Amino acid sequence: xxxxxxxxxxxxxxxxxxxxxxxxxxxxxxxxxxxxxxxxxxxxxxxxxxxxxxxxxxxxxxxxxxxxxxxxxxxxxxxxxxxxxxxxxxxxxxxxxxxxxxxxxxxxxxxx
Amino acid sequence: xxxxxxxxxxxxxxxxxxxxxxxxxxxxxxxxxxxxxxxxxxxxxxxxxxxxxxxxxxxxxxxxxxxxxxxxxxxxxxxxxxxxxxxxxxxxxxxxxxxxxxxxxxxxxxxx
DNA sequence: GCAATAATTCTATATTTCTAGAAATAACGA
DNA sequence: TCGTTATTTCTAGAAATATAGAATTATTGC
Numbered sequence: 001x002x003x004x005x006x007x008x009x010x011x012x013x014x015x016x017x018x019x020x021x022x023x024x025x026x027x028x029x030x031x032x033x034x035x036x037x038x039x040x041x042x043x044x045x046x047x048x049x050x051x052x053x054x055x056x057x058x059x060x061x062x063x064x065x066x067x068x069x070x071x072x073x074x075x076x077x078x079x080x081x082x083x084x085x086x087x088x089x090x091x092x093x094x095x096x097x098x099x100x101x102x103x104x105x106x107x108x109x110x111x112x
Numbered sequence: 113x114x115x116x117x118x119x120x121x122x123x124x125x126x127x128x129x130x131x132x133x134x135x136x137x138x139x140x141x142x143x144x145x146x147x148x149x150x151x152x153x154x155x156x157x158x159x160x161x162x163x164x165x166x167x168x169x170x171x172x173x174x175x176x177x178x179x180x181x182x183x184x185x186x187x188x189x190x191x192x193x194x195x196x197x198x199x200x201x202x203x204x205x206x207x208x209x210x211x212x213x214x215x216x217x218x219x220x221x222x223x224x
Numbered sequence: 225g226c227a228a229t230a231a232t233t234c235t236a237t238a239t240t241t242c243t244a245g246a247a248a249t250a251a252c253g254a
Numbered sequence: 255t256c257g258t259t260a261t262t263t264c265t266a267g268a269a270a271t272a273t274a275g276a277a278t279t280a281t282t283g284c
Contacts, residue, residue: 035231052232070231
């Protein structure tokens with residue numbers, strides 16, 4: 001489960017277009033991941049800039065990096081991404097006193 | 113459907129703790145929404161700062177603002193939040209050539 | 225050891241964002 | 255109209271982030 005700080009950091013990490021691009025190519029790549037060089041080929045971005053963005057994504061634990069020879073394989077952290085996706089609406093309407101929003105999951109913290 | 117730019121802007125909007133706090137109280141409040149003053153009470157933040165953050169959230173269309181007398185009611189844009197939540201993993205594993213990630217939805221853009 | 229490759233760190237500049245006090249605007253009630 | 259309430263806009267300094275070239279580190283093959 002994500003803390004509020006982790007969630008904000010995660011959202012900030014994908015809150016810039018170049019970084020969102022990086023994450024999306026990794027998500028598409030699936031569990032095989034991509035090396036830094038492969039990402040660089042796909043996105044056509046200078047190495048130092050890419051490295052900076054990858055560090056950001058790794059710090060937010062949205063991307064995992066594994067060294068393999070002189071390459072570094074980057075993989076999307078799918079569990080973390082799912083947790084992020086769930087985070088925003090998790091407590092939906094917990095304070096709602098009148099009719100709850102139709103079709104909206106109710107908060108687990110709200111009294112059943 | 114969200115463009116890449118809209119998605120990045122949306123994530124950036126919830127990518128700061130104070131702003132995530134604002135969004136979360138609105139999500140909890142449900143469809144009734146909250147006035148700026150009510151948010152201010154709950155979060156204990158200066159009005160000018162809150163106004164700045166709300167503008168950010170509204171620009172990303174994560175929050176809708178409706179004027180009501182001298183108050184402004186703010187509501188979470190649930191549809192948009194759902195779209196954001198779906199965005200990250202939508203194209204999961206589209207480029208995967210070997211075994212797809214178990215339990216992971218396949219991309220709509222991938223050949224069926 | 226040496227050249228080549230893969231990636232990071234260093235550095236510097238430009239831009240954006242954060243924060244919040246002060247002033248301004250807008251709406252209502254008497 | 256006047257005072258009060260609700261909110262925004264103005265302003266400005268501090269902090270964070272973006273970008274990318276140059277230098278550096280690490281790994282491999284010969």
